[in-house]
Amino acid sequence: MGDFASNLSLGFGVALSLQNLGLAFLGCLVGSLIGVLPGVGPIATIAMLLPITFGLDPIGALIMLAGIYYGAQYGGSTTAILVNIPGEATSVVTALDGHQMARQGRAGIALGIAAIGSFFAGTVATLVIAALGAPLTGLALIFGPTEYFSLMTMGLVFAVVLARGSILKAIAMILVGVLLSTVGTDLETGEERMTFGLPFLVDGIDFAVLAMGVFGIAEILRNLDHTETRDVVRQAIGRLLPNRDDFRHSYKPVLRGTFIGAALGILPGNGAVLGPFAAYTLEKKLAKDPRRFGQGAIEGVAGPESANNAGAQTSFIPLLTLGIPPNAVMALMVGAMTIHGIVPGPQVMTRNPDLFWGMIASMWIGNLMLLVINLPLVGMWVRLLKVPYRLMFPAILMFCCIGIYSINSLPTDVMFIAFFGLVGYMLIKFGFEPAPMLLGFVLGKLMEENLRRALILSRGDMMTFIEHPISAVLLAIAAILLIVALLPSIRKGRDEVFTE
Amino acid sequence: MSVPHERPGDPGRRGPIRAPQSLGGGIFLVFLAILALWLNRNLDQGTLNAMGPAMLPDWLAVGVGACGVALLAFAFTKQGDELDHWSLRGPFFVVLGILAFAVTIRPFELGALTIPGLGLVIAGPLAIIIGGFATPEMRLRELIILALCLTPFCMVLFGDLLNLPIPIFPQALRDLFPADWSQKDILRAMAAAMVVGAIVVYALGPKKRTQQVDRVVQPDEGIDG
Numbered sequence: 050m051g052d053f054a055s056n057l058s059l060g061f062g063v064a065l066s067l068q069n070l071g072l073a074f075l076g077c078l079v080g081s082l083i084g085v086l087p088g089v090g091p092i093a094t095i096a097m098l099l100p101i102t103f104g105l106d107p108i109g110a111l112i113m114l115a116g117i118y119y120g121a122q123y124g125g126s127t128t129a130i131l132v133n134i135p136g137e138a139t140s141v142v143t144a145l146d147g148h149q150m151a152r153q154g155r156a157g158i159a160l161g162i163a164a165i166g167s168f169f170a171g172t173v174a175t176l177v178i179a180a181l182g183a184p185l186t187g188l189a190l191i192f193g194p195t196e197y198f199s200l201m202t203m204g205l206v207f208a209v210v211l212a213r214g215s216i217l218k219a220i221a222m223i224l225v226g227v228l229l230s231t232v233g234t235d236l237e238t239g240e241e242r243m244t245f246g247l248p249f250l251v252d253g254i255d256f257a258v259l260a261m262g263v264f265g266i267a268e269i270l271r272n273l274d275h276t277e278t279r280d281v282v283r284q285a286i287g288r289l290l291p292n293r294d295d296f297r298h299s300y301k302p303v304l305r306g307t308f309i310g311a312a313l314g315i316l317p318g319n320g321a322v323l324g325p326f327a328a329y330t331l332e333k334k335l336a337k338d339p340r341r342f343g344q345g346a347i348e349g350v351a352g353p354e355s356a357n358n359a360g361a362q363t364s365f366i367p368l369l370t371l372g373i374p375p376n377a378v379m380a381l382m383v384g385a386m387t388i389h390g391i392v393p394g395p396q397v398m399t400r401n402p403d404l405f406w407g408m409i410a411s412m413w414i415g416n417l418m419l420l421v422i423n424l425p426l427v428g429m430w431v432r433l434l435k436v437p438y439r440l441m442f443p444a445i446l447m448f449c450c451i452g453i454y455s456i457n458s459l460p461t462d463v464m465f466i467a468f469f470g471l472v473g474y475m476l477i478k479f480g481f482e483p484a485p486m487l488l489g490f491v492l493g494k495l496m497e498e499n500l501r502r503a504l505i506l507s508r509g510d511m512m513t514f515i516e517h518p519i520s521a522v523l524l525a526i527a528a529i530l531l532i533v534a535l536l537p538s539i540r541k542g543r544d545e546v547f548t549e
Numbered sequence: 550m551s552v553p554h555e556r557p558g559d560p561g562r563r564g565p566i567r568a569p570q571s572l573g574g575g576i577f578l579v580f581l582a583i584l585a586l587w588l589n590r591n592l593d594q595g596t597l598n599a600m601g602p603a604m605l606p607d608w609l610a611v612g613v614g615a616c617g618v619a620l621l622a623f624a625f626t627k628q629g630d631e632l633d634h635w636s637l638r639g640p641f642f643v644v645l646g647i648l649a650f651a652v653t654i655r656p657f658e659l660g661a662l663t664i665p666g667l668g669l670v671i672a673g674p675l676a677i678i679i680g681g682f683a684t685p686e687m688r689l690r691e692l693i694i695l696a697l698c699l700t701p702f703c704m705v706l707f708g709d710l711l712n713l714p715i716p717i718f719p720q721a722l723r724d725l726f727p728a729d730w731s732q733k734d735i736l737r738a739m740a741a742a743m744v745v746g747a748i749v750v751y752a753l754g755p756k757k758r759t760q761q762v763d764r765v766v767q768p769d770e771g772i773d774g
Contacts, residue, residue: 101711217623221578221616228585228609235602242602243588266643273639273683439688440695443681446643450650450676451669451703455713463651467644474640478633479574501600509598 057179060406064414069112072105073411076113077418080120083448085430086441087128088272091121092487093265095381096257097448100455107389108404112411114385118378119415122361123167123423126354127430130159140357142325146342146349157287159350160427162299164420165291166351167358170307171416174362177311178369178409182398185370189395192371194502195513199520199527201373201492201499204317206527208485210534211323219485222476226489227496229254237501249461256384258453258462259490260377262469263476263483265449269442270474286431289424295347302332302352310356314363317375321360322484325353362412368393369405373495377484380491568629571620578617585610639683646680655716668716669708670739673700690754697747701740708736 063069079101083094098117102110129140130147143163150159192200205223212219232243233253244250291299309331310324332352333342342349365382367375372394374380386393391401398405423430453462473483507513515521566572585606595601623629651657653675655666674696681692708717717736726735 100707100713104712217616217619218574221574221613221620224609224612224616225578225581228581228606228613231606231609237600238593238602240592240602242592242606243585245588266647269683270639270643273643274634274636437686439681439684439686440691442683443646443677443692443695444699446646446680447650447673447676447699447703450647450654451673451707451715454650454654455707455715458655458714460651460654460657463647463654467647467651470647471640471644475577478570478635479577480570480630481574497605500605504597504600509596511597 052183053179056183056402056406057410059403060179060408060410063108063403063407064112064410069109069407069411070414072109072113073116073414074418074422076116077120077415077422080117081124081127081419081423081426081430082120082433084121084124085127085433086124086445087132087434087438088268088442089121089445090125090264090268091118092260092377092381093268093449094121094124095378095385096261096265097452099257099381099385100452102385103388103455107386107391107401108407110385110389111382111391111404111408112415114382115408115412116415116418118382119171119358119361119412119419120422122358123164123419124430126163126167126357127160127423127427128434130156130163130350131431132434140325142329142353143350143357145329146344146346149343149345150347150350153345154287155345157289157427158291158295158347160286161289161424162291162295162347162351163354164423166299166303166306166355168416168420169303170310170355170357170359171362172413173307174311174314174359175409175413175416177363178366178412179406181315181366182370182405182409185366186395186398189371192519193517194499194506195517195520196523197371197373198496198499198503199514199517199523200317200371201496203523203527203530204373204375205485205489205492206531207316208488210530212482212485214480214482216534218481222481222483222486223489226486226491227493229259229486230490230493231497236498249459253494254465254490255457255462256380256491257456258465259469260381260487261449261453262466263473263487264377265445266466266470267473267477267483269445270470271477272438272442286427289427291347299347299351302328302348303355305331306352306355306357307359310359311363313356314360314375315366317367317373321357321364321376324356324360328352328356358416365412369397370395374491377487377491380487383491565625568624568627569632570630571627572624573632575617575620575622575624578613578620580617582610582614582617585613638685642683643680646676646678646683649679650676665719665721666716668718669704670700670718670743673703690750694747694750697743697750701743704736704740709733 064073079098080094083089083097084091089097095114095117099114102113105113125140126143126147129144130151132148147159147163150156209216209219209223212222230253232250234241234244234251241251306324306328309328310321313324313327314321329342329349329352332346332348333339336342336346336348361378364375364379367373368379368382372392374383374393383393391397391404449466450463453466454460456462476483476486503513504511513520514524589603589606589610592603592606593601594604594607650672652659652664653667653672654669657664657666674693677696677699678689678692681687681695704717707713707715717732718739723735726738730738
């Protein structure tokens with residue numbers, strides 16, 4: 050317990066320096082600014098803004114990136130409430146009741162409770178990370194390549210189960226993602242694989258390029274197909290601070306949402322996505338009058354928003370303790386850390402304690418900043434959201450180009466976002482979801498490396514994955530999950546959760 | 550290529566193909582699998598004890614192909630979603646805009662074609678204006694004003710404040726400015742000139758009758774569509 054306190058105080062010592070506070074503030078501000086744009090989710094936002102952190106020292110850069118991430122998350126919720134265009138999967142649920150509230154002239158309260166719920170969830174999640182960080186790092190030390198491989202397999206199975214739509218398509222996307230990750234030079238033998246003899250593919254496909262293409266450009270193409278009917282609220286925004294009655298209705302959903310979100314966020318395989326859905330379903334089940342949901346029930350905003358933010362934060366845990374990015378956003382964080390010479394994993398905490406704890410403390414500060422920034426700026430977001438899409442998308446397009454060019458100074462990277470944008474557009478048209486592909490891509494390299502090592506250690510015996518107890522348990526969980534997800538009755542329930 | 554919109558699962562659908570979306574997806578996956586296997590045809594699979602470079606990619610390709618075949622089979626047996634309509638205009642101009650940015654941002658050579666590095670000052674407006682044509686609702690004058698405002702903003706932000714190594718203007722233009730001006734002075738002068746240009750274009754344009762900002766939807770109409 051003494052460690053816990055001293056670690057946190059070390060962290061706050063780092064995060065509260067004037068420079069780092071400024072960076073957290075700036076990160077939250079630009080993150081919200083870009084995240085508010087409809088159709089720009091956290092992944093595209095981070096990929097776009099990554100270059101602005103290059104000139105900073107590693108701690109400052111990570112603090113700013115974390116700020117950008119929270120800003121983008123919250124910006125997505127703002128858009129969901131004000132326009133009913135959820136920027137990303139996790140704010141779909143917020144749009145249901147949040148936008149109804151906005152139409153009733155209660156947009157301010159919806160935004161207020163979202164910010165307060167998020168802040169509370171963020172506080173709890175910060176404490177969870179601080180408490181679980183050290184023990185989980187210890188766990189990482191007993192993990193060998195066999196266990197790592199099985200853990201990542203389980204993560205991918207999670208991603209399949211949690212993906213929307215057809216399970217077969219989700220599996221296909223995961224496999225395609227892992228396949229894409231094998232493009233480039235094979236680390237072990239030095240032979241080029243699937244490079245078409247092109248020099249810029251020798252190092253493999255850059256993650257930021259793939260993510261920007263599939264989530265940034267493809268999203269623009271998809272939005273262009275739909276004639277625009279953007280439904281920006283014209284009602285007054287109203288009071289921002291919820292009154293006592295609102296608090297009475299929402300404190301329990303906030304508590305439940307925080308718990309659900311934090312627990313799901315720790316899971317590898319993008320568990321955080323499920324948090325808001327689970328929280329919404331739970332609130333609806335518990336409500337005395339479920340019919341109010343979808344008509345502007347404040348519980349339907351408070352619960353999912355808290356779950357969303359708690360999950361967004363606890364998903365740092367697998368990355369910081371095991372070095373495994375559980376979702377695409379965290380994979381971008383890996384990229385950012387690598388650029389600054391930090392290899393994410395258990396050693397970060399021992400070797401760079403000020404960085405580790407500073408970042409954790411700055412998460413909490415980032416949440417506080419959001420509360421401070423967003424509430425007064427609501428009016429500005431409303432104005433921004435009234436800009437027609439025909440002007441917005443060329444701007445997004447140019448930001449994408451500049452952002453991706455600045456990462457490696459390679460014009461070919463810029464061309465590739467166009468290519469992956471087209472691929473992503475095609476995938477959307479064929480009914481595939483691109484998110485599992487990205488996760489497969491992220492974990493692919495690590496998986497191949499660990500598979501290889503595990504098999505060398507066992508002299509080519511596949512049974513090693515079952516003979517190691519931890520690995521066997523992880524694989525069993527994965528198998529059970531997959532079977533359960535394929536059962537017809539459960540599948541129906543799963544579809545219901547997602548269509549709500 | 551637009552498909553008459555039928556409700557998924559319409560009983561009236563003719564022909565053996567029951568789920569065009571799955572058919573397309575299946576073909577795509579099978580194509581991808583064959584491509585990967587073909588590209589790796591000369592690489593060594595190795596053994597489980599010492600995996601060769603091609604082992605994992607080949608297995609994955611087989612997996613992808615199997616998913617593709619399964620989707621193809623479903624396309625003929627299970628009712629499924631219709632293919633959405635595809636537009637060509639959007640992808641064409643967006644890709645063209647991005648390519649224009651990529652080839653002009655710094656010197657680019659492709660065979661006999663050589664484009665001198667023109668920097669952000671040209672590449673930015675090109676991306677915005679060409680990309681902007683992707684929607685039929687575009688208005689050229691608006692796009693020009695947008696380009697002349699956003700480009701200087703990015704030039705100052707990325708080139709001046711953040712010092713990112715992104716080319717800002719063609720080096721040939723260097724001689725047009727007094728010799729004692731630094732790169733950043735030129736950058737600022739250009740940014741200022743562009744903003745002035747934006748104001749001029751705005752002022753010269755025909756006076757707008759009404760500000761048509763956005764299509765407004767009545768609250769009771771809903772936006773599901």
